[in-house]
Amino acid sequence: DFAKLDHHRALRTGFPEVVWGPGKTFEQIAAILARLSEHNSVAMATRIDPATFEQVRGRLPEVRYYSQARICAVFNPRLPPNQIAGCVGVVSAGTADLPVADEAAVTAELCGAEVLRLWDVGVAGIHRLLSNLSALEQADVLVVVAGMEGALASVVGGLARVPVIAVPTSVGYGAHFGGLAALLAMLNSCAPGIGVVNIDNGFGAAMLAAQILRV
Amino acid sequence: DFAKLDHHRALRTGFPEVVWGPGKTFEQIAAILARLSEHNSVAMATRIDPATFEQVRGRLPEVRYYSQARICAVFNPRLPPNQIAGCVGVVSAGTADLPVADEAAVTAELCGAEVLRLWDVGVAGIHRLLSNLSALEQADVLVVVAGMEGALASVVGGLARVPVIAVPTSVGYGAHFGGLAALLAMLNSCAPGIGVVNIDNGFGAAMLAAQILRV
Amino acid sequence: DFAKLDHHRALRTGFPEVVWGPGKTFEQIAAILARLSEHNSVAMATRIDPATFEQVRGRLPEVRYYSQARICAVFNPRLPPNQIAGCVGVVSAGTADLPVADEAAVTAELCGAEVLRLWDVGVAGIHRLLSNLSALEQADVLVVVAGMEGALASVVGGLARVPVIAVPTSVGYGAHFGGLAALLAMLNSCAPGIGVVNIDNGFGAAMLAAQILRV
Amino acid sequence: DFAKLDHHRALRTGFPEVVWGPGKTFEQIAAILARLSEHNSVAMATRIDPATFEQVRGRLPEVRYYSQARICAVFNPRLPPNQIAGCVGVVSAGTADLPVADEAAVTAELCGAEVLRLWDVGVAGIHRLLSNLSALEQADVLVVVAGMEGALASVVGGLARVPVIAVPTSVGYGAHFGGLAALLAMLNSCAPGIGVVNIDNGFGAAMLAAQILRV
Amino acid sequence: DFAKLDHHRALRTGFPEVVWGPGKTFEQIAAILARLSEHNSVAMATRIDPATFEQVRGRLPEVRYYSQARICAVFNPRLPPNQIAGCVGVVSAGTADLPVADEAAVTAELCGAEVLRLWDVGVAGIHRLLSNLSALEQADVLVVVAGMEGALASVVGGLARVPVIAVPTSVGYGAHFGGLAALLAMLNSCAPGIGVVNIDNGFGAAMLAAQILRV
Amino acid sequence: DFAKLDHHRALRTGFPEVVWGPGKTFEQIAAILARLSEHNSVAMATRIDPATFEQVRGRLPEVRYYSQARICAVFNPRLPPNQIAGCVGVVSAGTADLPVADEAAVTAELCGAEVLRLWDVGVAGIHRLLSNLSALEQADVLVVVAGMEGALASVVGGLARVPVIAVPTSVGYGAHFGGLAALLAMLNSCAPGIGVVNIDNGFGAAMLAAQILRV
Amino acid sequence: DFAKLDHHRALRTGFPEVVWGPGKTFEQIAAILARLSEHNSVAMATRIDPATFEQVRGRLPEVRYYSQARICAVFNPRLPPNQIAGCVGVVSAGTADLPVADEAAVTAELCGAEVLRLWDVGVAGIHRLLSNLSALEQADVLVVVAGMEGALASVVGGLARVPVIAVPTSVGYGAHFGGLAALLAMLNSCAPGIGVVNIDNGFGAAMLAAQILRV
Amino acid sequence: DFAKLDHHRALRTGFPEVVWGPGKTFEQIAAILARLSEHNSVAMATRIDPATFEQVRGRLPEVRYYSQARICAVFNPRLPPNQIAGCVGVVSAGTADLPVADEAAVTAELCGAEVLRLWDVGVAGIHRLLSNLSALEQADVLVVVAGMEGALASVVGGLARVPVIAVPTSVGYGAHFGGLAALLAMLNSCAPGIGVVNIDNGFGAAMLAAQILRV
Numbered sequence A, B, C, D, E, F, G, H: 001d002f003a004k005l006d007h008h009r010a011l012r013t014g015f016p017e018v019v020w021g022p023g024k025t026f027e028q029i030a031a032i033l034a035r036l037s038e039h040n041s042v043a044m045a046t047r048i049d050p051a052t053f054e055q056v057r058g059r060l061p062e063v064r065y066y067s068q069a070r071i072c073a074v075f076n077p078r079l080p081p082n083q084i085a086g087c088v089g090v091v092s093a094g095t096a097d098l099p100v101a102d103e104a105a106v107t108a109e110l111c112g113a114e115v116l117r118l119w120d121v122g123v124a125g126i127h128r129l130l131s132n133l134s135a136l137e138q139a140d141v142l143v144v145v146a147g148m149e150g151a152l153a154s155v156v157g158g159l160a161r162v163p164v165i166a167v168p169t170s171v172g173y174g175a176h177f178g179g180l181a182a183l184l185a186m187l188n189s190c191a192p193g194i195g196v197v198n199i200d201n202g203f204g205a206a207m208l209a210a211q212i213l214r215v
Ligand SMILES: Nc1ncnc2c1ncn2[C@@H]1O[C@H](COP(=O)(O)O)[C@@H](O)[C@H]1O
Pocket: B093, B094, B095, B096, B120, B124, C190, C191, C192, D017, D018, D019, D020, D021, D046, D047, D201, D203, D204
């Protein structure tokens, strides 16, 4: 059998297993989503391109697609939607970081959190961030998404009163090495206490944010 | 002037600036600790070896030393101690990871949190972890400290109901590359939503944990 | 001449030369398989995509294809099939690791070993592994296939009574660096005595497993 | 408590936990060896330099030292010595590889195996290996230890009828990068089915060899 | 002869050859400084530790030492001092970056420029930078010195009206990799047009700054 | 909103925000260019391939394309063109470096500088450079563009009287690692005071050159 | 002008400039070949794929193509062919290394040397090399081409009486990192005195071999 | 036995085995040198520091030391000295490269070649090289030794009529990564046909040069 679903995960960790799309056939994705949605309010799959979504929809007409976030979701109408008290602020540095930032935002919404989006406030024009600080103060946890040198995470980390989760993106070129530059910057932030996730891993950042809101 | 202290930091982020010991003279460390402790319950410095501690104590007799954690602290008797509701569980994989794990534990205690220590439960003998799960369930946030291949973070991440912060350590040799192997493992964990900090950065993990408890 | 076949290899090492597909034309593959199968029970080629298989079949109608494992094989009906006493257990972490895991499984079968497959038991839901331990105990040697952080190898290595061979896969993204994260994790396992092969090298792991069963 | 000993390890995996010396105090090493030797024929610690050995001996007079291999061992006279049927051949490339090669040889001996040592047969003078092939044929499993470019593993792998375990060493300089060159060479060997362990990990290679002899 | 001095360099490039201290004996350093100072206002050597300075002074009593910058200089009293119109602002992120920042500041002074020093204004407390912007506006070129994640360069680069030269330092640990994290961050800055020099190369930054002032 | 334009940038830094093409849709590029050109003499976008240019032109007929440099520009006829006193010399090593070199040259021209181009003077035939030195002497700042081993930067740096900015290119193969070899060479140049920008970043080099001319 | 041809190169170094194909248009390649062949016996271009060759032939009908080596050459019938006394032996490890090996062989032939080809003698079956040693002894210089772990270079280097040039190839996968594993192995060979060229650089190896024959 | 001397090496390759000092005891070094010198004109050991030399001399009074090159040699007075027709030119970039350059020069002399030394002609002041070209023309093969960015190899390679062997050195800091920058530069030289050896491997370069002179 190609998949042993981890049906206890929602019990253990508060959120069901999520399907990682790459390397799976659309039949596998549809089958797993169907099974997961039987006992959960929402089942989701990440890293789904539009063509795969269309194929999955052929099997599973109720699947929904968040195109910028590249997420598929199936809602179980017989169960109440997820609900977590609290607000996740998602902050991104540049326009090219949007797919990753939106993956974080949509995931947090599907987990049941309120989400506040603040896009394109990178440090090259730092007044864009400084003039939005009051908006940021509504969030209970912040997800900072940035490519290139990832400096936004340090600046936000030095200003925030709430936990900061940093997502390096692969946006950049040359000595960026596919996101490595931003990743290393975030791990070495002079603002203490930033939690870092994998390059482009908006999903993981949102899971941690949701976990934090549940504390 | 060699240091512009960030006196607003406790206001902004809930905890005062912490002195990073390496590259500073003992006079600088003593002077900064003295100034920081004037307006804060506790001022601390990390990565202090025993010889430097003795020198600092020559200047600042009230400084206290946590030797396994390599932390110096100065308490201000005129201010109430720090206090955060909640418990930080610190879990470590092997005996050689203790300095980093204890840096996390002492930092969390100085932040005012309750701390639960669980040492030497690496996955080579996984029953040591599995038979201590109930202890872990008392924590509101978990810090997992591991060197070598860092697999403990994934196993704990797959079992925990609370946020997990992973600290890779430089414990290992050869293809460990000074902690890189454990770092990459933790960033790529199949258990979603683990927040990673820099190699050997027990301090940063505790700061994030404290931040989370404040949510 | 483009290939000097190593006809003594089966004598020297117990198994004939195996064709590595990449960088060879289909004519070269078909010609080498034909020559190898003259004096061996089975000749095989790895890393063959479906289109190349079809071209090879145009030349060599008796060739067989294992599509998930991407292996071509030609059996010599005049020679008895390979036979080794003992069972190889192949354990994989996630659905996306299946091509590599099946390359190991099919290779071991073609070497004449019995094979036990255990798919999708990654440590994010460790009960999936723990509840299958009795199955694993039937194997005389274990091949553990995992991408992402490769923690499954350490957990199996800490539990097994038999030799463990670890295969890191390139399944992952970002700071996975094409399998490097899993490779380093496996080389640094805290469970002692795991033999590691190249990233995605299911074939090599099976060859070592077969070699071990011959001891 | 600084160490949770894994007392079941010998039951589970056939050999008790081994103490990894670096990062432990001599009191910790002595205490763990004492506890481990209560229920096992032999307890051992690796990576012990001569000065640490002397300190350990102050606490534990019966400890024995294998200086070239940097191993400490304590034998329990009330239990029969370890015994495994079969011979481990340890082959090394150059004189500077001896500490690692001997770590493998002594570990295998302490596991109860017969050991055959073949030193300084690197491929720069390949007749040294070719004229010793008959000796090698007495081994049931081979451990090949080499630094620099690690080519010896491939040459032995192409000649041997038995499983080959390769140990890259940190012997080299410049573009050797502390053993990385040899490690990569061994992972990419054109001789199929070589199991690789961490750089300088003679101990791990011997554990795998012993595991194989138990099959 | 161990050194072929490049006596034309001041003619060609505006500043004489500078002695790089590491790997030279104190006799070599003293001899080269003596020869260089014959025809130049000032001859200097970088990366000189205090002990070497004392030895050089034994040979060359007129040598002067800038201890924080680790620079030795010999002035030729018969030539007018160097003089360049304009001001170099040197900005540093943390106290541990001072040796590198001061190497830049002293070099620029020896080149004849006016120098403005702004120490310890890293982005973890960004108000320290923002409240000093007017000071920065007096500089005609800025040198930004930062270790850890090097974010200060981007923030300054986004605010400055003058050329910015970034110097990554090796201050940091773990995933800092000896300055690599800061270097990559600076090369990937989202603030366009920052010129980067080697890790810890305060000297080179000052040479470029002086070159710019000469335009 | 996908983009928060940094309208103050020209005021702060002397040149308006420039659109980085990759990861943006053509609608986004056209919209941003249109908005930027309202208040600036010229708005530009980099890394635009011919197909994207055609799409942008569908929306914004007045856009102009510099095909070798892959730059789009929109001029505001109501504002005087940019003008900076001084000449930027752009020197390139090989024919394959032209796209990057021309990105630098066109950007400098759009900034209002005079530009001198010197193509294909790599050090494999160093007389090509030496016989063009007098041309180089007309430049007030030099941009050196080179792939492979990037040695041209050091040779020019040793000869020039003006600031030198080095641009490593990704032109090369094998151990070039996408421009890393040239980048490291330039950062380690024995000619002191070279400012380095990211791999293939002709744009950034020109921005720094223009900044220098404004000093 | 896009190319400043280095017309003196044949005078200086004994062989004219060779066109590096990647990043050039077919018009540029044809134009440069035409100009180079005016004054040289043969003009050549490397890394030319079949489609580009056809385009170049449209402009330059007399161009000849060596398809396995991916080399284009134009002969000048008015000049005597190149001629060097001596024989270059080109030895390759596996069938997939043939394009690189043949690039070396054809280049050496175009330089005027005699060439001896020995294909597919990798060390996994070392008798293939050992039984061809007498053939190798006819060569005056040896070029060894190998991917994977590149061990063939060390084995040949330990046996040869003549200079050995090693060419690592990008043939491999996983921890081969595009040829890095073979490159490092060759640089660290225990057989002293092997000269290494860039990954896949058969051309450069042949140029060095020709240079050696001219000594 | 700790060493299997390769007594045939001089027959096979023209020069006897050379002792690599690191990791050997002085007794081992003395014993091997004594045995090697019985049948060879000269026996040598590399990488010997002064203290080890003194110890070796205690055992072997006739040993000679080349201190800058860190080479020990023992001459056999009963055999004629080595003799090769031809001249090896050794060219070095900076004063700090001398130990490596002299290792090459002394090795070549011990092989029996004439040697021409040209020190400190790095490209930061290229006239130092250009004004010494006629000296270089006396050499039959050139060894170019350079640290930092290693550009000297390309410049010499573009000018020389004879084979060029490049030796990257570990002289440098920061992004030099222990010689990696120079190594990559030399492997990617735009001057075709340079043979590269390991970082700091002056010995290997001289062995190749001697091999070339024997052609
Ligand atoms: N030389 C060695 N290399 C790798 N692992 C080792 C070595 N010696 C002991 N170990 C393992 O290290 C672990 C003990 O770690 P610790 O709890 O720190 O003593 C055990 O799992 C041992 O099997």
